[in-house]
Amino acid sequence: MKILVVGSGVAGICLTHELLQAGCEVVLIDNDKNASSVVAAGIINPLVFRRMTLSWRVSELVPFARKKYTELEQLTGNSFFHPLVIRRLFASEQELGFWKTKQELPEFSEYMETLTEDDLNFPLEQNTFGTGRVKQASYIDTNAFIGANLAYFQSKGILFRETFDHGELNAGQAIYKGHSYDFIVFAEGKDARYNPLFSYLPLQQTKGELLTIESTGIYAKESLNRKCFLLPLGNNRFKVGSTYAWDTDDTIPTEAGKQAIAENLKSVTSEAYTIVEHKAGVRPTVPDRRPLMGLHPDYPKMVIANGLGTKGYMIAPLLMHELANHLLKGTELNAESHISRFPYTRHS
Template sequence: MIDYLIIGQGLAGSILSYFLKKLNQKIIIIDNKHSLSASMLSAGTMNYVLGQRLAMPADAITIIPYALNFYKEIEKHSKKIMITNKPFIKIFNNIHEKEWYKKRILQDQYQPFIGKTIQPNEIKNIKNPNGGCYINKTYQLDTPSFLNWFQQQLLKNNELIFDKLNIKDLNITPQWIKWKTIKTKHIIFCDGQNIRFNPMFKNIPFYPSQGDVLTINSTQLDPNKIINHGKWLTPIAKNYYRYGATYLWQNINCMPSQIGYNELIQSLKKLTSANFNILNHSSGIRMIPSDKMPILGTHPLNQNIHIFNGFGSRGTISIPYFANFLANHLVKKIPLSKTINFKRFQ
């Protein structure tokens, strides 16, 4: 019998498995090869200020250093570079965003993170009539490489099964849960958008949002900078970039949408005068809780069924911190904060 059966090997499932194993727990992950995973569409950026107002989330000072230390720890194990410090440019879309920059640059708590201004047309082939600024202390995770390394380690240890879990196939008792030939003390659902179809968590007020992303090829863009103008343009290899993402709230069908494609093309042409070729159009689904806080914890009627979900578009930043929190809660019985505990929706 194992200790934890984890459903999903995206960022949430992979990182949670790491912290559980550090606490000497036996785990197996079931994964559907990241089908429709928002993790695979992530830009992987981590920065302290964001949005039109260049606001700093209250938890940024805590969770971003924690995430950086975690990814550096994984780099030591993998002997691969997975996290890099990248120049990040915020384009001002209008005069209001420029005014917010002027306010933030005078506030002490923002000065380490908000850099020098960028003049219109300063960045080659980037259209920014209202200017822009550098955002300091910005990092980027190579999410595909990170997940691939985890996948290889899990396979090597016989801890990963490629399959699609059907809830009806679970045999649940108060002492254990059985799926096919696997018997486990606990099961943790880290399966992102698939939680929509799980009857055990049907009362969680999620707002699913589909995100479309383009992969493009261009020889006329800066290969060393991340550009953000409400959507992000990030280099992934020499002359290759990803651009996204959209937020589609209605008629979500789990497939790349024509609406999303059209929005991305129009927006990208507004951002750059560079020539580009479209190589791929993909999509994923983010699960955003009504209060925009992560969802961790144990089912009220089944003490061996747990959830780890609801990170929206901030998974790269927040998952390491909360994965450690949940692992210690499950193994060492350390209480969860009410603001993140699944029980807040009861």
């Protein structure tokens, strides 16, 4: 099969690898305007702290992601997958209570260390209600991941730097610029909003800002979390974030975003630091917090792979594996992420 993939963020990268491994001929195009995958912190956290629940499909997504990223490290000869301990500083007595109850349940104990006296008395000025450690967390060094994979595709001669032009597309026959494909997959992140084929879907653009800071005093053995995450990168550097601004398409870092992160940072450290980088990106989110996967209702050779939201690095490996199997073997897509859950309005 010959497949054109539009977009080389984490979605397009994972899908391209799946298709190549299955023996497909792949053409990957990207316009170098990546708004999310290169900015992201790349944290894979199996828990949702707010209500102390498990992340969606966690027992499938987490082991699959670990396996896939490790495989891709070997394939590209680079290192980007790092195991991580996340230490949550409880925000209230209630949150501590949730943890105590849930750590006893088998499905949660896979991801929660049983609280110890040391956790409860963790020596940090900001520790008021105790702390808990998350198991099976990790992070992807997103710069290294994107760089290594794009270099790999470039070495195979399949990556082209250009913007997809809908004026050159015959959607019914999947012919683009005179070349015929079995499928054309759009993995455009937040810019799927402007894709005339899929603009009927409720994709939101959720801007997020992030700081890289340097500090010799901040605790660097684990990733501290409360109101923000503080991700140790080594060499006294940390990523801190992030903010949420809905329906915002621009990727310009703002003073307000910087101040908001600095304020939240006080809930995990009072050590001095300097800011070395300030970035903004736009997450492709969906109101029901589930991805957007599937074939176009009128043009079944046109495919969308999007809506990875706030957890693209955790979700992409398995979801792109499932999408590849759907395209190549006709297996069913996961119903919760299928675009058929939204009514289709024909483009006029």
